[in-house]
Amino acid sequence: MEISTNTLQQIEDAINSYPEPKSALLKILHLFQQKDGYISQETIDWISKKLSMEPLNVLEVITFYPIFRTKPVGRFLLKICHTLSCELQNSSEVCKILQKELNCPELGGTSLDGLFTIEYCGCLANCDKGPNILLNGKLCQEITPENAKTFAFNLKRGIVP
Numbered sequence: 001m002e003i004s005t006n007t008l009q010q011i012e013d014a015i016n017s018y019p020e021p022k023s024a025l026l027k028i029l030h031l032f033q034q035k036d037g038y039i040s041q042e043t044i045d046w047i048s049k050k051l052s053m054e055p056l057n058v059l060e061v062i063t064f065y066p067i068f069r070t071k072p073v074g075r076f077l078l079k080i081c082h083t084l085s086c087e088l089q090n091s092s093e094v095c096k097i098l099q100k101e102l103n104c105p106e107l108g109g110t111s112l113d114g115l116f117t118i119e120y121c122g123c124l125a126n127c128d129k130g131p132n133i134l135l136n137g138k139l140c141q142e143i144t145p146e147n148a149k150t151f152a153f154n155l156k157r158g159i160v161p
């Protein structure tokens with residue numbers, strides 16, 4: 001497993017900022033997820049050795065926090081708001097259309113071409129302009145069942161609104 005000198009230094013800094021190395025676990029998980037987009041089994045093994053923990057204990061922490069991923073994500077990560085206001089504006093229908101158009105049959109999974117990951121998320125604080133989607137961190141509003149196909153069509157060509 002390749003880890004840059006910079007990341008290694010950040011890990012050491014995190015460990016040294018606590019009396020107990022194990023306390024740096026969350027910081028280290030964030031570092032790896034930022035770097036790789038997810039936390040692989042190889043990473044879990046590496047971290048557990050580094051912090052003298054059992055891999056299972058590292059995995060328990062990862063699975064406790066929904067922010068951490070154990071599978072790779074696509075180049076485009078779409079988080080579709082599933083909270084009431086967007087849901088009343090048909091975000092579920094939008095989700096189904098995008099899953100079909102972008103070949104993502106499983107929510108939270110990634111399309112075979114590695115380009116798209118679709119998942120639900122909570123309120124994106126733009127409720128009056130739903131349905132809302134967070135696309136690689138960029139808010140896309142008013143993605144309706146009527147324009148969702150065009151949104152997907154453009155996205156497949158790398159056109160981000």
Ligand code: FES
Binds near residue numbers: 082083086124125132
């Ligand atoms: S309910 Fe979707 S942005 Fe608030």
